[in-house]
Amino acid sequence: MAELALAIDLGGTQIRVGLVDALGQIVTQQSTGTRALEGPFVVIDQISDLCAQVLAGTQAKGAAICAPGPLDTISGRVFGVQTLKGFEDFPLRDALSQSLSLPVQVENDGIAGAVAELCYGAGRTYSDFVYITISTGIGGGIILDGKPLRGRRGMAGHLGHMFFHRDWPRFAGAHMPCFEDWGAGPALAHRAMARAALDPASALHNRALDARAVYQAATQGDILAQNLVQDEATLLGIGCASLIHILSPQAIILGGGMSQAFTQLAPMIEKTLSNHLKPGFDGVELHCAQLGTTSSLIGAAALVFHPHLAARA
Amino acid sequence: MAELALAIDLGGTQIRVGLVDALGQIVTQQSTGTRALEGPFVVIDQISDLCAQVLAGTQAKGAAICAPGPLDTISGRVFGVQTLKGFEDFPLRDALSQSLSLPVQVENDGIAGAVAELCYGAGRTYSDFVYITISTGIGGGIILDGKPLRGRRGMAGHLGHMFFHRDWPRFAGAHMPCFEDWGAGPALAHRAMARAALDPASALHNRALDARAVYQAATQGDILAQNLVQDEATLLGIGCASLIHILSPQAIILGGGMSQAFTQLAPMIEKTLSNHLKPGFDGVELHCAQLGTTSSLIGAAALVFHPHLAARA
Numbered sequence: 001m002a003e004l005a006l007a008i009d010l011g012g013t014q015i016r017v018g019l020v021d022a023l024g025q026i027v028t029q030q031s032t033g034t035r036a037l038e039g040p041f042v043v044i045d046q047i048s049d050l051c052a053q054v055l056a057g058t059q060a061k062g063a064a065i066c067a068p069g070p071l072d073t074i075s076g077r078v079f080g081v082q083t084l085k086g087f088e089d090f091p092l093r094d095a096l097s098q099s100l101s102l103p104v105q106v107e108n109d110g111i112a113g114a115v116a117e118l119c120y121g122a123g124r125t126y127s128d129f130v131y132i133t134i135s136t137g138i139g140g141g142i143i144l145d146g147k148p149l150r151g152r153r154g155m156a157g158h159l160g161h162m163f164f165h166r167d168w169p170r171f172a173g174a175h176m177p178c179f180e181d182w183g184a185g186p187a188l189a190h191r192a193m194a195r196a197a198l199d200p201a202s203a204l205h206n207r208a209l210d211a212r213a214v215y216q217a218a219t220q221g222d223i224l225a226q227n228l229v230q231d232e233a234t235l236l237g238i239g240c241a242s243l244i245h246i247l248s249p250q251a252i253i254l255g256g257g258m259s260q261a262f263t264q265l266a267p268m269i270e271k272t273l274s275n276h277l278k279p280g281f282d283g284v285e286l287h288c289a290q291l292g293t294t295s296s297l298i299g300a301a302a303l304v305f306h307p308h309l310a311a312r313a
Numbered sequence: 314m315a316e317l318a319l320a321i322d323l324g325g326t327q328i329r330v331g332l333v334d335a336l337g338q339i340v341t342q343q344s345t346g347t348r349a350l351e352g353p354f355v356v357i358d359q360i361s362d363l364c365a366q367v368l369a370g371t372q373a374k375g376a377a378i379c380a381p382g383p384l385d386t387i388s389g390r391v392f393g394v395q396t397l398k399g400f401e402d403f404p405l406r407d408a409l410s411q412s413l414s415l416p417v418q419v420e421n422d423g424i425a426g427a428v429a430e431l432c433y434g435a436g437r438t439y440s441d442f443v444y445i446t447i448s449t450g451i452g453g454g455i456i457l458d459g460k461p462l463r464g465r466r467g468m469a470g471h472l473g474h475m476f477f478h479r480d481w482p483r484f485a486g487a488h489m490p491c492f493e494d495w496g497a498g499p500a501l502a503h504r505a506m507a508r509a510a511l512d513p514a515s516a517l518h519n520r521a522l523d524a525r526a527v528y529q530a531a532t533q534g535d536i537l538a539q540n541l542v543q544d545e546a547t548l549l550g551i552g553c554a555s556l557i558h559i560l561s562p563q564a565i566i567l568g569g570g571m572s573q574a575f576t577q578l579a580p581m582i583e584k585t586l587s588n589h590l591k592p593g594f595d596g597v598e599l600h601c602a603q604l605g606t607t608s609s610l611i612g613a614a615a616l617v618f619h620p621h622l623a624a625r626a
Binding site (some may be wrong): 069070071072079080088128143144149150151152153154155156157158159161162163176178238239241242243245246247248249250275276278279280281284 | 356382383385392393401441455457462463464465467468469471472474475476489491535551552554555556558559560561562563564577588589591592594597
């Protein structure tokens with residue numbers, strides 16, 4: 001039987017556990033709703049139960065867990081997860097290793113997604129790319145010379161936390177709006193509701209909206225929704241342009257929930273790039289991620305099969 | 314006699330040429346005002362004349378030139394230099410190699426500055442840091458695993474071109490304000506003059522100002538100048554925080570003209586970092602660059618002595 005990796009994707013709403021082969025194929029998987037308010041030891045028990053079900057006696061080659069972080073992939077400690085209670089300064093790697101009686105690697109889920117695209121997805125032909133995942137937040141991972149950039153404590157790639165505001169003195173001590181605050185799904189939904197309230201002609205008028213509803217209405221010809229999609233694409237393009245100027249990658253790969261609207265967003269993202277990139281940065285390629293909602297799970301497994309991609313201990 | 318590298322720093326106002334030893338010491342140097350409006354071949358002649366004076370018959374181990382760019386360090390072509398006429402898509406490496414009858418490396422001056430700090434300055438004890446140079450523009454270089462990050466075409470490190478604005482739709486087709494537009498010396502001077510016009514009590518009132526004048530007045534106790542310095546430090550701190558979230562470096566090193574005011578700026582930069590960095594990013598160290606105005610020259614020379622730091626051909 002082929003060697004299999006035990007991979008865990010810990011999120012604020014769902015825990016997903018899978019056995020994944022060396023080609024990135026999920027052989028079997030289980031998921032459950034995260035008991036997010038009950039503290040880390042309840043969550044560790046949930047993970048362990050799922051692992052036992054998925055393994056069903058199979059011997060895994062190794063195990064890896066990814067989570068939103070920020071987390072220190074060198075020490076395996078989580079500094080905190082916004083959507084999970086009690087994970088402040090929690091030794092995730094050691095607690096889970098003990099519970100599973102297996103050595104476990106810990107990775108940021110954005111970096112895991114980037115590794116998945118590198119090994120099995122849209123990044124296979126590149127040595128240098130930026131993977132940006134846009135869902136309820138914005139995160140990602142940076143691949144340089146065919147390996148993830150981890151930096152100090154393994155914490156590189158918090159791409160949603162580029163700050164985006166001119167009114168800095170006003171925000172000196174307060175929360176400073178960042179790429180995530182303006183570009184992620186909830187921000188689009190918020191803008192949509194604010195503008196739709198003033199536009200009785202729009203199908204979006206006076207409805208509770210999420211980002212998906214805006215993309216759908218745009219597809220169906222709603223003018224306001226189409227304008228909102230163009231604004232969103234412009235903003236994503238500006239974020240991409242900043243990252244291109246800093247890192248000069250070969251390609252940008254967009255993943256997360258927003259990637260389902262990639263074909264709607266891509267033309268204006270490309271236009272924004274050509275408007276704002278300095279000379280010589282033309283030709284950076286823009287791609288949709290290929291691995292969908294299981295990318296982080298597959299990427300965590302890839303770390304088990306490809307030790308040169310794993311964080312240094 | 315010790316081996317010497319021939320290093321050239323091409324700027325919009327000045328050309329500087331030096332012979333530098335393997336310890337980063339400038340043995341001899343010459344400079345001249347750049348004939349910036351007369352086209353690249355006049356400038357190449359100026360450089361060649363200075364090189365002949367500096368060499369005076371000495372055999373150099375190799376030669377390297379740095380310039381503002383954006384430039385392609387792989388092919389040695391410059392895409393354009395804002396302050397130099399006629400450098401659009403100019404084959405700087407080949408033209409200079411031919412004129413000097415020597416192989417010449419081409420490097421972005423921000424990356425050269427980072428390499429200098431890595432080899433001989435404030436970056437010696439780090440493997441991962443971001444060097445930010447703040448003068449009339451903002452540029453820099455990123456050191457990862459002890460080597461400069463170059464990326465596609467060798468163009469990484471254009472740190473001044475992170476975009477900094479929330480009003481993206483308004484700027485969709487126009488110039489989008491970026492870190493450089495708000496953080497570099499001219500922006501500080503511009504803010505200072507606007508605010509001083511309304512403040513007769515300030516020593517800055519109704520004067521033509523540059524950034525240096527603002528720092529000097531702040532040192533002498535001028536309240537408006539002190540407030541302007543705090544705002545500038547806040548803005549620089551926000552730019553640093555964005556870069557820390559993306560790259561997770563061990564340290565940030567600030568160079569360029571603004572580094573002369575490092576001790577005035579550092580406390581508020583540190584405070585801004587602690588206000589805006591996500592958990593776990595604490596402890597990134599902030600340093601003043603050590604090599605002053607000759608850092609790019611010394612860094613170019615370092616590329617001659619340390620082939621593992623040079624761009625891949």
